[in-house]
Amino acid sequence: MARCSATLPPACHVTPVSELCRGSLAVSSLNHLTIAVSDVTRSLGFYRDLLGCREHARWDEGAYLSAGDLWLCLSRDEPSPARDYTHVAFTVRAPDIDAWRARLVQASVPLWKENRSEGASVYCLDPDGHQLELHVGGLNTRLASLERQPYAGLRMPPRPRAPFEGVLPGQLRLLLVAGSVRRTSVNRAFMHRLADQPVPGVAVERFDAFDRLPCFSPDEVSEPALGHLRHEPELGRWLAAVRGADAVLFACPEYAGGLPGAFKNGLDHLVGSEAFIDKPFVLYNLAPRAHHAQQQLELILSTMSGRPLREAFRTLDVGAQAGSPDASWPDPDTAAAMASSIERIRDACAASGPP
Ligand SMILES: Cc1cc2nc3c(=O)[nH]c(=O)nc-3n(C[C@H](O)[C@H](O)[C@H](O)COP(=O)(O)O)c2cc1C
Numbered sequence: 543m544a545r546c547s548a549t550l551p552p553a554c555h556v557t558p559v560s561e562l563c564r565g566s567l568a569v570s571s572l573n574h575l576t577i578a579v580s581d582v583t584r585s586l587g588f589y590r591d592l593l594g595c596r597e598h599a600r601w602d603e604g605a606y607l608s609a610g611d612l613w614l615c616l617s618r619d620e621p622s623p624a625r626d627y628t629h630v631a632f633t634v635r636a637p638d639i640d641a642w643r644a645r646l647v648q649a650s651v652p653l654w655k656e657n658r659s660e661g662a663s664v665y666c667l668d669p670d671g672h673q674l675e676l677h678v679g680g681l682n683t684r685l686a687s688l689e690r691q692p693y694a695g696l697r698m699p700p701r702p703r704a705p706f707e708g709v710l711p712g713q714l715r716l717l718l719v720a721g722s723v724r725r726t727s728v729n730r731a732f733m734h735r736l737a738d739q740p741v742p743g744v745a746v747e748r749f750d751a752f753d754r755l756p757c758f759s760p761d762e763v764s765e766p767a768l769g770h771l772r773h774e775p776e777l778g779r780w781l782a783a784v785r786g787a788d789a790v791l792f793a794c795p796e797y798a799g800g801l802p803g804a805f806k807n808g809l810d811h812l813v814g815s816e817a818f819i820d821k822p823f824v825l826y827n828l829a830p831r832a833h834h835a836q837q838q839l840e841l842i843l844s845t846m847s848g849r850p851l852r853e854a855f856r857t858l859d860v861g862a863q864a865g866s867p868d869a870s871w872p873d874p875d876t877a878a879a880m881a882s883s884i885e886r887i888r889d890a891c892a893a894s895g896p897p
Contacts, residue, residue, distance in 0.1 A: 705717070791823070
């Protein structure tokens with residue numbers, strides 16, 4: 543603390559961080575990590591051959607490597623490794639943690655700490671004594687664990703509004719899902735316009751942020767939706783929206799005779815949760831020429847134990863209309879087709895009771 547106050551300007555000249563964060567001025571992610579090393583070749587061997595980082599360039603005084611998305615730089619210097627708790631943690635897969643420990647021990651790499659916190663870890667030193675950690679999990683799993691077992695004095699910002707929060711009992715909770723992430727997507731525009739037209743007794747939520755979901759892997763721990771809601775907001779919103787819906791209405795384009803990959807990734811996330819089991823679903827096809835994607839989607843959603851409400855499926859030739867802000871929308875035929883579809887969904891959900 544004393545060191546900080548000696549180097550910082552007087553407090554009145556410092557813009558409070560809270561003020562900076564209110565605007566758009568915020569760092570986005572770790573850009574690169576530079577580690578001072580005494581012997582570039584030796585450290586390159588450690589980070590590349592032992593830890594599996596990828597080498598991109600090397601020169602007399604340094605090297606560029608990568609670990610996943612992380613740009614790692616080794617730079618020759620006289621290292622003075624931290625002797626406090628400062629350390630660099632790399633992500634490893636859960637099934638590999640024992641193999642990592644064995645590999646490091648076999649290579650006589652010193653271990654500097656035993657793990658005592660949530661998520662498996664192996665703590666080792668690099669050739670210059672820099673403190674490293676190989677860790678399973680991420681901020682989401684750590685924060686979810688804090689909600690179960692809070693640290694002393696824990697404070698966390700309030701949880702964002704949950705999908706369908708505040709919806710009155712008896713209202714049909716309908717989730718509108720557009721399977722395209724294209725900025726000017728017709729399917730997305732259609733769902734926007736549908737959501738903007740209130741239907742008495744129907745509460746709608748929309749989801750189309752499939753480009754902001756992490757890549758699904760069965761190896762990753764699947765936390766309950768509310769844990770995700772705070773820490774991986776879009777994944778949390780997706781799982782919670784599906785879980786909270788009485789029925790899900792999909793409109794998805796056809797890509798190369800199948801489903802868009804980002805959308806399929808979103809569906810794979812549902813397979814790992816119970817959110818879609820016995821969930822009534824409806825498909826709208828906004829491109830009558832395309833039928834492969836619709837057939838595949840019905841098969842996939844049924845395989846995921848969803849319940850097709852085929853009587854409410856619609857093929858609507860409205861692509862251009864829905865995408866154009868000037869068009870009078872919907873035309874009477876489309877309006878009637880959608881109204882009858884929503885009635886069928888309401889009937890089916892009323893007949894089967896609450897989910
Ligand atoms: C990568 C790609 C592949 C496509 N493949 C097909 C296809 O196999 N069959 C088809 O009828 N349309 C295909 N299309 C056309 C899209 O289905 C059409 O542009 C649709 O309107 C896109 O939906 P969106 O406006 O919601 O993004 C493809 C488009 C893209 C970008």
